[in-house]
Amino acid sequence: MKAAVIAAPKAPWEIRDVPTPEPGPGEVLVRVRACGVCHNDVWTAQGVFPFPSFSPAITGHEAAGEVVALGPGVTGRRVGDRVGTTWVQETCGRCGYCRRNLPLTGQSGMNCAESVMTGLNTQGGHAEYVCVKAASTVLLPDGLDYTTAAPVLCAGYTAWSALRAARPQPGERVAVLGVGGLGHMAVQYSRACGFDTVAITGSPDKHELALGLGARAVVANGTELREAGGADVVLVTGISYRSAADALQGLLPGGRIVLAAIDPNDSFTVGPASAFWSMRQQVIGATHDGLRYLTEALDLVARGAVTPVHEVFAKEDVAEAVSRTAAGDVRFRAVVTY
Ligand SMILES: [Zn+2]
Numbered sequence: 647m648k649a650a651v652i653a654a655p656k657a658p659w660e661i662r663d664v665p666t667p668e669p670g671p672g673e674v675l676v677r678v679r680a681c682g683v684c685h686n687d688v689w690t691a692q693g694v695f696p697f698p699s700f701s702p703a704i705t706g707h708e709a710a711g712e713v714v715a716l717g718p719g720v721t722g723r724r725v726g727d728r729v730g731t732t733w734v735q736e737t738c739g740r741c742g743y744c745r746r747n748l749p750l751t752g753q754s755g756m757n758c759a760e761s762v763m764t765g766l767n768t769q770g771g772h773a774e775y776v777c778v779k780a781a782s783t784v785l786l787p788d789g790l791d792y793t794t795a796a797p798v799l800c801a802g803y804t805a806w807s808a809l810r811a812a813r814p815q816p817g818e819r820v821a822v823l824g825v826g827g828l829g830h831m832a833v834q835y836s837r838a839c840g841f842d843t844v845a846i847t848g849s850p851d852k853h854e855l856a857l858g859l860g861a862r863a864v865v866a867n868g869t870e871l872r873e874a875g876g877a878d879v880v881l882v883t884g885i886s887y888r889s890a891a892d893a894l895q896g897l898l899p900g901g902r903i904v905l906a907a908i909d910p911n912d913s914f915t916v917g918p919a920s921a922f923w924s925m926r927q928q929v930i931g932a933t934h935d936g937l938r939y940l941t942e943a944l945d946l947v948a949r950g951a952v953t954p955v956h957e958v959f960a961k962e963d964v965a966e967a968v969s970r971t972a973a974g975d976v977r978f979r980a981v982v983t984y
């Protein structure tokens with residue numbers, strides 16, 4: 647099969663011929679039709695996060711396609727099923743975390759001692775075929791095409807899980823910090839639920855785009871958010887925790903700030919002069935919060951309430967898709983077809 651192989655940390659992604667994987671027990675073989683490029687793929691490929699622990703290194707955790715073969719013991723999926731794959735496939739079931747018997751989520755991926763994570767410690771989806779645990783897949787809604795579904799599998803899933811984690815109440819105002827792969831979907835999910843939604847972006851060229859996605863207003867930073875009336879919820883979807891800390895200036899009493907993205911370079915800090923404590927505010931960490939929420943996120947897209955904005959790249963152009971993602975100039979998700 648053809649796959650986007652990363653020869654070494656920081657090396658450009660190259661389409662190469664590699665052996666087609668065979669599904670093991672509990673796995674399905676998926677003919678990948680589309681796979682999104684997540685910023686975490688970029689960091690993994692650059693070695694900012696641990697470089698894939700297998701060879702050849704193939705990352706990617708936003709793969710959508712159809713099941714073409716079943717491994718031993720698979721009963722819940724059939725050949726021909728249209729599926730979405732996810733980042734965390736399985737946990738060990740035995741470690742201290744697993745003994746808590748929590749659902750399969752991004753949290754379990756990061757806390758289980760031996761979790762199976764797509765594109766990190768097992769082959770990812772930037773390839774014509776990928777084997778994944780059947781139980782970690784979701785059936786795609788009818789009529790939802792693969793390139794539209796792909797960005798939902800991590801970006802949309804993260805954005806929706808973050809909104810859910812904030813538990814916004816009727817009449818509350820939601821601010822979305824960052825208008826990128828996650829943020830452009832978070833703005834839409836918030837609007838789809840009827841929340842007054844404000845986008846926070848330091849990029850003037852994204853103001854019109856954010857308004858078009860459903861934001862009622864766009865502000866540049868926490869000070870402007872406060873001047874615009876503040877927000878009960880701030881969803882941090884950009885990769886700067888410095889900007890996230892700044893956004894606290896616009897968080898209302900009782901407000902929740904949700905860290906849904908990772909800043910590999912900086913810390914999130916509550917400043918010494920902050921009134922955070924007296925305002926009874928909360929900082930919430932959020933990641934993929936279970937296949938139930940991924941299903942909700944996909945259904946809102948299938949119903950037309952939310953539309954991922956993506957640019958489609960042929961597999962031969964995967965290196966360009968990655969470099970443009972790294973540079974932050976994709977509107978808003980690069981999706982590679984295989
Ligand atoms: Zn991702």
Ligand SMILES: [Zn+2]
Pocket residue numbers: 737738739740741742743744757758759760761
């Ligand atoms: Zn475990």
